Structures are given as C-alpha cells and as structure tokens.
Amino acid sequence: MDRIPAPMDRIPILRMGDLLLVTIQVDMHDRLASALQDDLTGKIAEVSAKGVLIDISSLDIVDSFIGRMLANTSAMARVLGAEAVVVGMQPAVAITLVELGVNLSGVHTALDVEKGVEMLRNRIGFPERDDTDVRF
C-alpha cells in the first residue's frame, strides 16, 4: 500500500493589503480543513480583512466535509465584516458537488483569482491609498 507523504499541518494565509489569499495545494485531511477554517477566521479579525480569496484550483475533489468548511468560512467571514470568494473550482468537482447535494448557495465563487479579486473590489471597493493609480 502506498502511503501519501505527511501533509503539512497548516495552510499558509497570505495578506495583500485588505485581502487575504489562501491557496489550497494539498489534499486536505479533515483536521487540516478545520484548522484552516479556524486560522482564517482568526486572521480576518486580527488584520480587519475586508476580503478573502480561497483558491481551490488544485483540489481534485471537494467532499461534504470540505464543502461545509468552505460554506462555514464564508459565513464566518461575513459575520466579521469580510467577503469571501472561492475561486478556481474544477468543472468535474462542481458537477460532483451538485450531485452529492452540498449546498454552496451562500458562497461566492469566481473562475480564477483575477476574477475573484475583481469581484471583491466591486463589492468592497478599493483600499484608501495615496498612489491612486495602483490597481489590481
């Protein structure tokens, strides 16, 4: 039996101004998914983030546990005054999630990180800054 390599025990959260970016690049076991939900919620409060991007383009499955984590994280972000967008879901994953019956109706989604940032900027506006020419 092949063993998968020991996964890292935390998923890094990057900060870009008032946005947080998480790129999930490993097949998450349940505890890792729960830890990410906690870390992300804590980080939103800590830095007063306005938007959160969760990039799942590397995930080749999303089951009900991970689906619930995404839905919970979005709901918690909203309560903390931030908007969350899940980006990059693979088509086969989307088809499977719908048949599985996972309800992601409260979760904003976008095709990729770029469109996700655009969506967030439309919803939360741009941060106040002096060099007004800078755009994402």
Add this chain to the structure above:
Amino acid sequence: MSDFETILVAEPKDIVTVRHAVRRQAVKIKLSLVDQTKIVTAASELARNMFVYAGGGEVTLELLEKDVRHGLRAHFVDKGPGIPDIDLALRDGFTTGSGMGLGLGGAKRLVNEFSIESASGKGTHVMITRWR
C-alpha cells in the same frame, strides 16, 4: 499491483489515503475525469462515515471486468454499531453526527451500483461500483 487493494481506516488522514488509492485505480481503468471525481468523492464520504460512526474499518478496492466493460468496486466494511434504519440513513439531511447528513445518500447518487448491509451490533458493509 494485484486487482485487490485494502486500506485500513483508523484516523482522519487515512480518508485521504483512501481517496488517493481510489483515484489510482479509477485512472487505471480509464474512467472519465468526472467519473473518477464521483467515485473518489463517494469513497471519501463512506470512509469518513466509517471513521465517525464505527471508529474505523477497512476499504477494499476491486477491479471488475464484465464482457468488455471495466469497473471499479469499493467495499467499506466496519465492525461498528450498525445502522438501525437504512432507509432513514439514506435520506438527505438525516444525521446522528455533526455532518450534513449527505454521506450515504450522496455517495449513492455518485455511483452506478450501491448496496448496504448492516446488522445491529455487528457492523456495516457498503459496496459501490462505478463502470466505465
């Protein structure tokens, strides 16, 4: 590798091992990407059910050949408390745990064949098959 592969499920990270093993076998019989995703997801739900409700169990994967068709079958066998009312357990939204209650019913929708046998106090055997 033989046509049988068995994986012990005793802790949450074993669910990931099950997903990878099912994916590998699904690729071997050339299931389409969507069908691979469906059976891997179904296996993930059922492996988690075994862990949550029975404290673990064993997953056995089997490659099938019928006429010219190839299939992947997975057995989920545990020695847990069993499921008293299978019809109820298959209903969406029904859960005695903390999940969404989609595991059994959802897994059933993702495969071509689904069967479940359970005896109170003796355990549960769920079998799923996806044909190419």
